[in-house]
Amino acid sequence: MKLLNERQFLTFSVLIISRQPDVQVQFVQALSGLVSGLDTACHLEDKRKLLALYDLVILDVNACQPHEITQITSYFEGEVLLLLSDNELKSELIQGHYYLSPPFSRYQIQHAAKCALQRLIENQKYTALTQALKPHHQTTIVGNSEQTKSLRQQIMQYAPSKAPVLIEGEAGTGKALAARAIHEASGRIGPFVVVHCADIQSNAVATEQLFHHGGSLRLANHGTLYLDGIENISADFQHILVQLLEGRTVQSYGGSSSYLIDVRLISASSQGMLNIVRDNRFCKELYDRLSILKMNISPLRERLSDLRELFPYLTRRLCKQLSVPIPTWLNEYDFYQGKYNWPGNIREVINLIERCLIINKSPNDYWYEYMMQPSQYASKVMVTVSHHSEIPELHRTTSQTLMRGYPSDWSLKEIERSHIQKVVEFYDGNKSAAARQLGISRKTLDRKYKEWQSESD
Known part of the structure; x- marks a missing residue:
């Protein structure tokens, strides 16, 4: 376990409760000098409503009743360090907690406090990891195009700052990857916590997800909160969010108190946020605060040369995930040259590689048979892989279908809706x-259907 350094401890606040x-x-x-905030109290009641302000409570058990100790250890979201006399060392109170008994030396006090705060951070990271959808996350930015080199340089420039970052780019370009890379390079000791904004359907859900016991904000303390689909x-x-960015203080769940928070915000959007602001669909003040640092990730069609590194890198990674041997066609990436703009970006490349691994066909052969050779027969293959995602095989399109097209008087929105519905129908x-x-x-597709449903209501 990597120990926190002296500078990192300066982000924590401590409360000492003792009658002595x-x-x-x-x-x-x-x-003093080890942590940023240091307060004292004679009784638990003196600070009960302000406990959420602290990361560590050093509690002299003689300063409160046994039931009060149980209460604080059950609902307090930080760590508790107990001060016990010799005759209390066999008490059930000490189970699961760090403790000290007199006489106290300076070294013992500092060491115990450091251990408790270290465990606080490790618990946050573990909770964030178990809540994530995928247990393994890539943080390597692959590719040698000028756009990708510039992106890597931006990440290293932005990482040391605490300023919010707004990342824009098409779906599948790697916005979450860039956000994780910023977090990893920042040296922040807390976890990287993801909030999918499209999944928050009401203010009640937002409050619950962000502020309840173990909520995203508290979990991301001393780390990074990534707001996807801002x-x-x-x-x-x-x-x-404006209030959070103004004072770095948030209201605790239930509104009984407020607490300081040390969270870096990174937000991402697949739409042009400035246009959304101009249409009065997003608060300009919040946009200005979220976009102090800003980056735009280029679509793959503007950096096709990255496929030279991306293709073998992603193939090796997928082989490891699927527990299959590395194929002989690892470096066959010439299939893309001048023929395709990859509208699905990196996500589409990953899907193609995974499909080819499963059907045991090189991308060149696959491309020739299923993309370049129209056939009167349409076919598809559905395979369930180890991580439970279903990988479809591209259906072959007939020349008759290509020639038929859509009515010339249809709007672009009507064409989009018809095409999406046909693809969904094709996949049953x-x-x-x-x-x-x-x-x-899938999130974008569900949103499209909700929009169509609301229009027809």
Whole structure:
């Protein structure tokens, strides 16, 4: 386990609760300069409503009743360090907690406090990891195009700052990858926590997800909060974020108190946020605060040379995930040259490689048979792989279908809706498979259907 350094401890706040003035003075002297916030109290009641302000509570068990100790250890979201006398060392209170008994030395006090705060961070990271959809996350930016080199340089420039970052780019370009890379390079000791804004359908859900016990904000303390699809948040949620960015203080769940938070915000959008602001669909004040640092990730069609490195890199990674041997066609990447613009971006490349691994066909052969040779027969293959995602095979399109097209008086929106519905129908209603074929996320596809439903109501 990597230990926190002295500079990192300066982001924490500590409360010392003891009836003994000499104990308070001793602990304050030992911890002064080690942490950023250091307060004392004689009784638990003195600070009960303000407990959420602290990361660590050093609690003299003589300063409160046994049931109060149980209460604080059950609902307090930080760590508790108990001060016990010799006759209390066999008490059930000490189970699962760090503790000290007199006489206290300066070294013992500092070491115990460091261990408790270290465990706080490790618990946050573990919780964030178990809540993530995927256990393994890539943080390597692959490719040697000028756009990718510039992106890597931006990441290293932005990483040391605490300023919010707004990342824009088409779906599948790697916005979450860039956000993780910024977090990893920042040296922040807390976890990388993801909030999918499109999944937040109401202000009540937003409040629950962000502020409840173990919520995203508290979980991301001393780390990074990644807001994916920032354009989807409601006006009230936007107001909450403005307050957070103003004072770095948030209201605890239930509104009984407020607490300081050390969270870096990275937000992402697949739409042009400035246009959304101009259309009065997003708060300009929040946009200005979220976009202090800004980056735009180029679509793959503007950096096709990256496929030279991306293709073998992604193939090796997928082989490891699927537990299959590396294929002989690892470096056959000439199939893309001048023929395709990859509307689904990197996500589409990954889907193609995974499909070829499963059907044991090189991308060149696959491309020739299924993309370049129209046939009167349409076919598809559906395979369930180890991580439970279904990988569809591209259906072959007939020349008759290509010639038929859509009525000339249809709007672009009507054409889009018709095409999406036909692809979903082709995959027998499997929206996940259809989304991969279309080169968009399942979330985007669901949003399209909700828009159409609201228009017809």
